[in-house]
Amino acid sequence: MTDVAERRYHHGNLREALLDRAAAIVAERGAADLSLREIARDVGVSHAAPRRHFPDRQALLDALALHGFERLGAELAAAARAGGRSAFRTRLRRCAAAYVRFATQDAALLELMFAGKHREPDGPLHDAADAAFATVVAVIAAGQEAGELRPGDPAEAAMVLFATLQGLASMLTGGMLDGTTPEAAVRTSVDALLDGLRPR
Amino acid sequence: MTDVAERRYHHGNLREALLDRAAAIVAERGAADLSLREIARDVGVSHAAPRRHFPDRQALLDALALHGFERLGAELAAAARAGGRSAFRTRLRRCAAAYVRFATQDAALLELMFAGKHREPDGPLHDAADAAFATVVAVIAAGQEAGELRPGDPAEAAMVLFATLQGLASMLTGGMLDGTTPEAAVRTSVDALLDGLRPR
DNA sequence: ACAGCATTGTTGTCACTAGCTACATTGTCG
DNA sequence: CGACAATGTAGCTAGTGACAACAATGCTGT
Numbered sequence: 001m002t003d004v005a006e007r008r009y010h011h012g013n014l015r016e017a018l019l020d021r022a023a024a025i026v027a028e029r030g031a032a033d034l035s036l037r038e039i040a041r042d043v044g045v046s047h048a049a050p051r052r053h054f055p056d057r058q059a060l061l062d063a064l065a066l067h068g069f070e071r072l073g074a075e076l077a078a079a080a081r082a083g084g085r086s087a088f089r090t091r092l093r094r095c096a097a098a099y100v101r102f103a104t105q106d107a108a109l110l111e112l113m114f115a116g117k118h119r120e121p122d123g124p125l126h127d128a129a130d131a132a133f134a135t136v137v138a139v140i141a142a143g144q145e146a147g148e149l150r151p152g153d154p155a156e157a158a159m160v161l162f163a164t165l166q167g168l169a170s171m172l173t174g175g176m177l178d179g180t181t182p183e184a185a186v187r188t189s190v191d192a193l194l195d196g197l198r199p200r
Numbered sequence: 201m202t203d204v205a206e207r208r209y210h211h212g213n214l215r216e217a218l219l220d221r222a223a224a225i226v227a228e229r230g231a232a233d234l235s236l237r238e239i240a241r242d243v244g245v246s247h248a249a250p251r252r253h254f255p256d257r258q259a260l261l262d263a264l265a266l267h268g269f270e271r272l273g274a275e276l277a278a279a280a281r282a283g284g285r286s287a288f289r290t291r292l293r294r295c296a297a298a299y300v301r302f303a304t305q306d307a308a309l310l311e312l313m314f315a316g317k318h319r320e321p322d323g324p325l326h327d328a329a330d331a332a333f334a335t336v337v338a339v340i341a342a343g344q345e346a347g348e349l350r351p352g353d354p355a356e357a358a359m360v361l362f363a364t365l366q367g368l369a370s371m372l373t374g375g376m377l378d379g380t381t382p383e384a385a386v387r388t389s390v391d392a393l394l395d396g397l398r399p400r
Numbered sequence: 401a402c403a404g405c406a407t408t409g410t411t412g413t414c415a416c417t418a419g420c421t422a423c424a425t426t427g428t429c430g
Numbered sequence: 431c432g433a434c435a436a437t438g439t440a441g442c443t444a445g446t447g448a449c450a451a452c453a454a455t456g457c458t459g460t
Binding site: 214251 | 439
């Protein structure tokens, strides 16, 4: 079945094939030893072929990051949708769990997504990031309107929430929380954020 | 003055010189393009000389990470000491600010410290990390005894705190919080964590 | 139908890196 | 003072990213 595709001079879908293979390698071995030549070999193409689609290594990494934001946005949106009629705390936990799941399962990809972002404040990566997080910000805004959260800028509360989840994911992938399950850690963190560490 | 040292066959302090130069390079350009040969050139030694002190690139990175934990621990301890007689909230803010300062000023080093950690659960890096965080855990325990925090495992509260600070630092270095100063972000986060996002 | 052209591959090369082995120099200790 | 361990050097291999020149392919306008 693939014989035909592999034989002809034009691959037909090289860009996608390169991205797929690159994503797999990043997922298993991290972005550091991602080699353009290795990907080209795996896909069955000459070492310089990727150049037509990605002028340099960074361009490929950027494309991976962009795709990552799209996937993350979709998963966060799905989590927000799924808990649409639940209590606010439940919805928020669901979103938080979705984020931490993504961040731990695809830790190297997430690192890539964050690493590339700080270069251009107005690039497509920034827009993609904003879009990805938008649904969760909306959940927070809804919580404020329902009186479940203190009123204020939803972006500020979202900042604290994402910071916590991002750090939690860091610690999980770093092996610093081997004693607990990710689910328990997420629950503890979200509850601590909502209720506060002080006695009420 | 350095003429003598540079001329003789034995460098005299090559290991330290290599670490210093490596730390500087990591700080300015990140750990990714740290080249043993470049460091050797900069220090004025042949390209294979570092091998006597660091068998491979990773060994040098590990040494850098270890040194980083020692510095971080010292700064956290200093922050905890400085606010010794202040109100609990003030002491905690001070520690938080110290951590975020370290994490943002030496972002690449911190990444290195966390990245290397998940390989050996009982290695020297783990011990160094525990030691670095110990003083802040002690501050939290003191807060619990003083009734400023809900009673419980101080390590659990510390987990949420460090997760938040770690994530905050990520977002700051990622350029996602350009609108606010680091100090303001730290204050907002610590207060949110103590008081909770819910109305009281 | 087909000539011309942009696209998308290929091969070849350069400069660089990490890691290795063999060898040279130095300081130290018996 | 001679042997030896520590520490440095030179040279090699294999792999990489970037680039340039060239070849195959398929599309497009006449």
